[in-house]
Amino acid sequence: MIYAGVDIGGTNIKIGLVDINGNIIADNSIKTEPYEDYKNTLEDIVRDIKLLCNQCGIDYHDIAGIGLGVPGVVDSRTGTVSYSANLGWRDVPIVHALEVASGIHSEAANDANCAAWGEYKFGASKTMDNAILITLGTGVGSGIIINGKLFDGVASAGGEAGHMIIVKDGKRCNCGLKGCWERYASATALIEQTQEAMDKYPDSIMHDIVKEQGKISGRTAFIAAEKGDRAGKEVVDAYIDYIATGLINLGNIFHPNAFIIGGGVSNEGPALINPLEGKVNSGLLANEYNPKVRIIGASLGNKAGIIGAAALVM
């Protein structure tokens, strides 16, 4: 059986053909055009799935299902996108429309949920019925698996852990609140924190690293810290502490088997994961009597969205 997984982003749409074991047979990426009508986007997607089929010698009609990951609030039960800021969609009956456009059984879910589902079915949290994927990227995304099922609240309006307030009356977030976790723990926030430290410490080797790499990035402070730079280490420690704060909150509420850390920052590997594992577990209530919560890097990388979307229809 072959399935199609579609990961719609604000800039690009990633599309792949995926087998029953979660292996990507073929994939590519098309531009997210700013169409007035969402049906044009679906036509682009169907056209591209047909193209991928042709490339691989697969009969389009053998595609057993299409799974769709959408950035926004997606009510999986009704197959409706309630709201997507990035795509400008509101109350879009996406699953029905995609089935009409493709002639193939379809499902849809929020993009972070798709990634969590992919990691659960084929990735880092494969054997874990209770796992939470946290993506540290432009924002902080979350996908929650409880008892082997995706959880995102009534009308799929929950699952937005990035907007937990961890610093009451703190920095203003895009969502309108102040002090949201993503305002401190996203890659965007890390870059901001790095910039602030560079302003404060003109002697830090972070200045050289930025010159070398052409720009400040989420890697800057980690590279500096690894080289023993005090300012870089300060940035990294404080940043990890912010991540840990949100994970402690989620740990005291959900006590999952594991947190799966994805997004660009997760490429830091042990320098990120190891201190997190210590900080988070020591912050959990009655931690000496409870099972540990593991912290694990995501394993599907930026293909988690495609694979997870495809897994929705398996």
Add this chain to the structure above:
Amino acid sequence: MIYAGVDIGGTNIKIGLVDINGNIIADNSIKTEPYEDYKNTLEDIVRDIKLLCNQCGIDYHDIAGIGLGVPGVVDSRTGTVSYSANLGWRDVPIVHALEVASGIHSEAANDANCAAWGEYKFGASKTMDNAILITLGTGVGSGIIINGKLFDGVASAGGEAGHMIIVKDGKRCNCGLKGCWERYASATALIEQTQEAMDKYPDSIMHDIVKEQGKISGRTAFIAAEKGDRAGKEVVDAYIDYIATGLINLGNIFHPNAFIIGGGVSNEGPALINPLEGKVNSGLLANEYNPKVRIIGASLGNKAGIIGAAALVM
């Protein structure tokens, strides 16, 4: 069918006989003795259940089940109390021991979870498959119902929303962390905040209220605010804002049908509930596209524990 519900507290044990509709037929309270051996506590409980049966002319052997609410980490699947600070219990096979002592089928759960279960089965959240009970008392307790089932994480080690960090590096909490929600939103915290405002505002009528009532309480600021006292209103507004912060966090994560507010402070009624409903919903992500989350006062009062515990075995 008659069931026994037992709500073990650090000071007293509340015990009741409950019918299938959640009505308490008879109940009383016995002292929580500081026994070395937990089995002595269970003997006290069984003796009291027999006493209640005698009083009502019910045959003890007609009791269809005993439900037990315990303050601490209770793994409902294994029937074990992993840890109870109040009772000094650790790794106690409570369900097995209670069945041996009573000869009756038994179940156990955390006390806050029992209360949430009681409100779901027979109280304020009766028709709501997704509801979170928050008790504002000495601490902040939480009981989470997802899709009609109690949720408390792997090994029942979760469900501790009171220990969400909402003020990073804030006030030190008994749990060892800093800035926990319960440090700001419990009745204990309200009294502390009231005291601070009284020190700051010697002209506030809160001083008269305290003199009249003999002591400062969670009611002091609410009474003053109702009478138009500026300092009292300041305390109440800030306190409600702290409660709202935690509810917004839980709302963005869980998006339940409702939050049920219990504990002593919930007796303030509309003065507490109405502003909370506004603040919480306006803080939820994409709130204009999502169903509202209702805020409702708990309806079973301090009998929720007994009724919920009994409902465990129904």
